[in-house]
Amino acid sequence: MEDSETPQRHGQLREEAANWFAIMRGPDAEIRRDEFEAWLARGAIHRLAYNRIAETFSNGRFLKEDCEGGLEKEPTQEHSPKPQRKASRSIGIVCATVSIIALCGAVLYLSTSSMRVSNPEKTxxxxxxxxxxxxxxxxxxxxxxxxxxxxxxxxxxxxxxxxxxxxxxxxxxxxxxxxxxxxxxxxxxxxxxxxxxxxxxxxxxxxxxxxxxxxxxxxxxxxxxxxxxxxxxxxxxxxxxxxxxxxxxxxxxxxxxxxxxxxxxxxxxxxADRQWPDGLREYENVRLDDLLAEANRYSVVPLLTASRDLGEIRVSGTYRITDPKRLAENLADLLGLALVTSSDSFLFAVSCTGYEGKNCQPPS
CATH class of the missing domain: 2.60.120.1440 (Jelly Rolls)
Structure with a gap:
């Protein structure tokens, strides 16, 4: 159910996350840590709910009047009086424990935030x-x-x-x-x-x-x-x-x-900075030699140019630099260069002339 939680379930998760946030910052944190970790282990959406409560608290995004105004301003799909009274009791506990200012703002923030979670990555x-x-x-x-x-x-x-x-x-x-x-x-x-x-x-x-x-x-x-x-x-x-x-x-x-x-x-x-964990880099008008130097941080077989002037060619685009063979083929095709492949290197050249007898892919 992680990826298809209902609005009512989101409200319950907000309340549970708020309570756990208060507990884990109080004197019973170590006593209840196992119980807390078991709650987290139930799914990524539990971790997201807790993280958003804590993140808003840490950043101090909301002012004291948010708490003083209660939950009446909360633009949520939960309109019935009963859920509001339940959430208010929870917020009262947390505000008393960790600061009225921050956590009431956290619940307000969560009520307007999407709780959709993509499938967790394999780690x-x-x-x-x-x-x-x-x-x-x-x-x-x-x-x-x-x-x-x-x-x-x-x-x-x-x-x-x-x-x-x-x-x-x-x-x-x-x-x-x-x-x-x-x-x-x-x-x-x-x-x-x-x-x-x-x-x-x-x-x-x-x-x-x-x-x-x-x-x-x-x-x-x-x-x-x-x-x-x-x-x-x-x-x-x-x-x-x-x-x-x-x-x-x-x-x-x-x-x-x-x-x-x-x-x-x-x-x-x-x-480029955001996507490096996926092996992707975006370049805009960079020297080919500079792009290859970055790619060679990930490649056992180096990517090289046959002459200095080829290294000065300017390149733009998004490339997966962790796949050197595919990168070399894509760059050769894009730039209209020959690609000489061996166990020692991927070599970019103007043409296959002089590389007869070797595995040379001519310019496209």
Whole structure:
């Protein structure tokens, strides 16, 4: 029933999610954690309902008068007095527990939001639900691999090619460290902070989806897709910290040990950044050599050009760069180039002249 819940069921889920949000931020959180996780495990729509309650609370989207006005303004399909009184009792409990301001706004927000859920993607779970301190779980991807993992708390992380992430969940905090590569974090909301360390900085999730990458030059880049994150950086001395920075959706922040830091505004994250977990990249008027350099991060067999001038050809379009053979064939066809295929490379050339006897596909 995950993908076909009725409006009445949505109202019930909102109420259950609100109650669980209050419980998991209260003194009985650890006592009832097993019961809570069993509720989450019932389906993706339960996780979505809880996440939306928590996300709205974290972002503080609504004002106090939303609660003072009750649920009478709620534009929902549930018009009968009985469901409204039931929801009001639930909201009263939660407001008293975690803040009248935020959670009443969360229910108002949920009532106007779609609860449709697509089929959950297949993900790889972490073996241990509670890695012990000092013994973090290591997640890694091979060269050319992009893989999504389901974490023990319900969060998801997608690792780009040749990436390493350490995960250590304790009772008080969820600690992760990106050692190398790139990761996208889709954070499940709960009382324990979700903190990702990279380089000399730490990213604390505030109900969010975000990317963190560690470049070959050790520069760390944080890109916020949704929600909010706080970034703390260590200063020149052990006990010194730079001022914390909060990003909003579309912003990107990069920093490096002893190097320059930069915040850039990108109100609408480009398709290339949004779609990298699917192996897709969108390019607009880029050099062929630059596109091939990106593709070679995923290919054991390199894609090369026979001459420097071919590498200067400008290319636009959306390509699946994790499939080097198909990418090479598509580019050769698009650009009218010959493609010489061998066990050592995919080589772009002007024609098959000089490559007689080799597996050369002439220009189309």
């Amino acid at each position: 790889q779970p972490i073996a241990s639900a509670s890695p012990s301190v000092g013994q973090p779980v290591q997640l890694a991807t091979a060269f050319g691999e992009i893989r999504t993992f389901r974490l023990a708390d319900g969060s998801k992380v997608t690792l780009d090619t040749d990436s390493v992430l350490l995960v250590a969940f304790g009772k008080a905090k969820r600690d992760l460290r990106l050692v190398r590569g790139r990761a996208r974090f889709d954070v499940f909301h709960e009382a324990r902070p979700f903190v990702v360390s990279a380089g000399n900085g730490r990213v604390t999730a505030r109900g969010t989806i975000f990317d963190v990458s560690v470049g070959d030059d050790r520069r760390v880049t944080v890109r916020l897709i949704r929600g909010a994150v706080d970034i703390d950086r260590l200063g020149p001395t052990v006990n010194e910290k730079a001022a914390a920075l909060r990003l909003t959706p579309g912003q990107q922040f990069s920093f490096k040990d002893g190097g320059q830091q930069q915040v850039s505004e990108k109100p609408e994250p480009d398709v």
